[in-house]
Amino acid sequence: MSARVLVVDDIETNRRLLEARLSAEYFEVLQAADGHECLKLAQSHEPDLILLDVMMPGIDGFETCRRLKAEPATRHIPVVMVTALDQRSDRIRGLEAGADDFLTKPVDDVALFARVRSLLRLKLVMDELRLRHRERECEAEPDAPLQGGAVLVVGADAPGAERLAARLCEPFTARAVSDPREAAYLAGEFDLMIVDVSNPRFDGLRLCARVRSDAATRQLPILAVVEADDRRTMVRALDLGVNDVIARPIDAGELAARARTQIRRKAYADTLRDRLDESLEMAVKDPLTGLFNRRYALSRLNQALDGLAAGGEPVSAALIDIDHFKRINDTFGHATGDAVLKGFSARLMSELRAVDIAARFGGEEFILIFPGAQVREAMEAAERVRAAVAREPFPAPEGREAILVTLSAGVAEARPGDDVEDLLARADSALYEAKASGRNQVVDAKKKAA
Ligand SMILES: [Mg+2]
Incomplete structure (x- = not known):
């Protein structure tokens, strides 16, 4: 495990000694002669670990540690305090200043490297978490709460x-x-x-x-x-x-x-x-229905088409539109419209295999992706969904008649060399056909073309 270690000690011989031993284990070593230099180097060079002498002129190790831990940019760097005194009161003071561990001078190699490895492992995990956190543009990092447990x-x-x-x-x-x-x-x-x-x-x-x-x-x-x-x-x-x-x-x-x-x-x-889990979910899901969102569906469809082009398994897709959805909104209001979209999505999901992908494409439009499925299987699945939606009306507001909902769908199987637009254009034209010939039906793009 290679890493950058900052050695802080006011005595040059001590720094040299630790540097020699750490370098021998292939660590990159930085040196600081006092607390101020330590704080500066910790900011500018982002070490993975700091070995910090306790007794130093100017600001001592405790204060240096406190300042490192108070600064968001350096808070996550593990600090091992190195002390000549094996006083328990010092250990507690150090731990309270935020030190992650203690070593007693003269520093024992075996103890040193066991501690360093252990803290570096932990830091790798935390760095990875923090990085993904930032990439996902999460809120500011949480402050560590101080409590029992x-x-x-x-x-x-x-x-x-x-x-x-x-x-x-x-x-x-x-x-x-x-x-x-x-x-x-x-x-x-x-x-x-x-x-x-x-x-x-x-x-x-x-x-x-x-x-x-x-x-x-x-x-x-x-x-x-x-x-x-x-x-x-x-x-x-x-x-x-x-x-x-x-x-x-x-x-x-x-x-x-x-x-x-x-x-x-x-x-x-x-x-x-x-x-991170929350933001990952938000990035791929439609908040109202809990189905995947358009972006996610398109990226999955792209992957499946790449797989097909490389000689992999077939893939089919269905574009679905709820019939006369605008009427539902106009008649019952948007709250009921939203409730219908949710109930509709739940029925849709209940008819799909675990590997199928259902996404809200926008408004009252949905897409189903059937990995590994030829058009026949995709037609059957889309037909199951259509029947499940039409079978039973959806609840209306108090005192009004339940709402009968139907859908129209167009199904197409990908051809090798198709891109997303090619495939969706065929599915869309089948969907148009389904609407034009009376709605509440599923149309196969191939049959339609024939
Ligand atoms: Mg000293």
Whole structure:
């Protein structure tokens, strides 16, 4: 995994040392000698990770971190604070300033690279999400909410799990569990899972791997509890995809700070994902009927025609028009007209295969695309739709007679070499024929031409 790392330290030897080790692992390294230079380089060079010394003249590491995290352009860069002091109060101060992790000087290579890999993996995912978010022109990025959350605490046995859960107080709600199967089953309902991987009688890492690989819980942050001197387990846990580790003996303040960081990150990623889903849907769907929109239908039709031209399977299309729709609007008003369009779309959908595509083409015009279908099958499907619509009238406003709706349709099968206009022109002329010869019918473009 190659990435750009910004090393910030007021002592040149320290910077050189970290640079040599990171370069040896093929990381690109930038250096800054103080907090101000760090902020400038973070803006101009967009590093993927910042290793930040705590003790520096001018603005110290805590303040630098706070400013990085307050700035939208640099907020998402993971920050690892590097400190000579292994004071828990410092760790908490750092986590509260928004630091993603801590390393103690002298920096241990194995620990360094395990942390760096883990944070870079996370950043890749977040960058991808943010990029797609921007491409889809979503609203401004959500602000990360700061709150508690539901935490699943998994220990080797019930008393151990309870003790661990008891270290988490307000605003978190903790549930203690000691059966890994129960934990895997429950995991999807929580904002964070804390797993004790320090007990040799209990294979917590296996649980972490399982939760990570299951689609339903892949996004759940995991915080692993390790023995302070057990570097091997710590590295294995991080490489397995655990988001963070905390060492025994556990300090309640540090536990809360780390839990908060993970939950905040998850909430942020979830919001991005939700908005992305929404905007993806909005880009392809017609808001009134829930069918696809014209643009999407045309692009799918194009794809299918390309496939046919390349020797692939056939494709047919039907153009549909609701008969005398203007009369419905004029007689009952637009609200009823809209309700008819919705009900009409639902009936239409109920007669189609899962692979067929139904789109609102505009107004009261619709298109159906039948991938893999020759004209005979497409005619049958369009006929089913016609019958389903005509079979039963649609509800009218209170006290008025239900509205009988019919449709006319023209069906055409694509010929190799057709472009979208060719195919739709034939379907449209069949539709015209259907209208001209009395409506409420489906016409095959080939028969019409013959
Ligand atoms: Mg220093």
